[in-house]
Amino acid sequence: xxxxxxxxxxxxxxxxxxxxxxxxxxxxxxxxxxxxxxxxxxxxxxxxxxxxxxxxxxxxxxxxxxxxxxxxxxxxxxxxxxxxxxxxxxxxxxxxxxxxxxxxxxxxxxxxxxxxxxxxxxxxxxxxxxxxxxxxxxxxxxxxxxxxxxxxxxxxxxxxxxxxxxxxxxxxxxxx
Ligand code: G3D
Ligand code: MG
Numbered sequence: 001x002x003x004x005x006x007x008x009x010x011x012x013x014x015x016x017x018x019x020x021x022x023x024x025x026x027x028x029x030x031x032x033x034x035x036x037x038x039x040x041x042x043x044x045x046x047x048x049x050x051x052x053x054x055x056x057x058x059x060x061x062x063x064x065x066x067x068x069x070x071x072x073x074x075x076x077x078x079x080x081x082x083x084x085x086x087x088x089x090x091x092x093x094x095x096x097x098x099x100x101x102x103x104x105x106x107x108x109x110x111x112x113x114x115x116x117x118x119x120x121x122x123x124x125x126x127x128x129x130x131x132x133x134x135x136x137x138x139x140x141x142x143x144x145x146x147x148x149x150x151x152x153x154x155x156x157x158x159x160x161x162x163x164x165x166x167x168x169x170x171x172x173x174x175x176x
Contacts, residue, residue, distance in 0.1 A: 020081035
């Protein structure tokens with residue numbers, strides 16, 4: 001995993017925002033990305049946690065359930081984590097995602113959805129998550145849905161690499 005951290009965004013400073021409802025698995029994702037070194041993390045229970053994932057990648061976690069105002073958050077790339085095993089929360093997750101994407105600071109910013117908890121028997125597929133979030137109606141930005149299991153780390157590398165690619169494409173488009 002630490003090799004993965006270095007490989008992700010080698011050249012520039014990036015700000016990644018990770019958000020999702022409470023209990024989606026955000027902190028677990030971050031732990032895995034940090035190579036299981038929870039002592040480097042700030043105390044749990046605060047609304048916004050920011051860590052330096054690598055020298056040039058800052059990672060901000062946002063528990064939307066705890067703080068409804070999205071406000072002036074911005075990022076180069078967005079990760080939206082959803083608990084694929086709890087369909088009763090899909091509508092709320094969709095509302096939060098769409099509200100976030102409608103923010104001016106998020107204009108065009110690519111989003112990778114982590115359809116998390118794929119290891120649980122009641123989890124629905126990434127495709128079903130895609131449909132529930134109505135991602136086919138998302139225009140003017142790149143998006144991708146990655147099935148993940150944050151507890152064992154599966155899918156995280158793939159999802160982060162995809163995000164890197166989309167962020168690079170977005171930035172090169174904006175420069176030209
Ligand atoms: P949050 O930071 O988004 O609020 P957490 O979510 O990372 O705190 O995770 C909430 C709970 O879901 C935790 O369980 C965590 O272990 C579990 N979880 C996270 N990702 C996965 C996953 O991929 N699979 C499974 N099976 N569980 C996951 P606890 O019991 O510690 O509350
Ligand atoms: Mg958390």
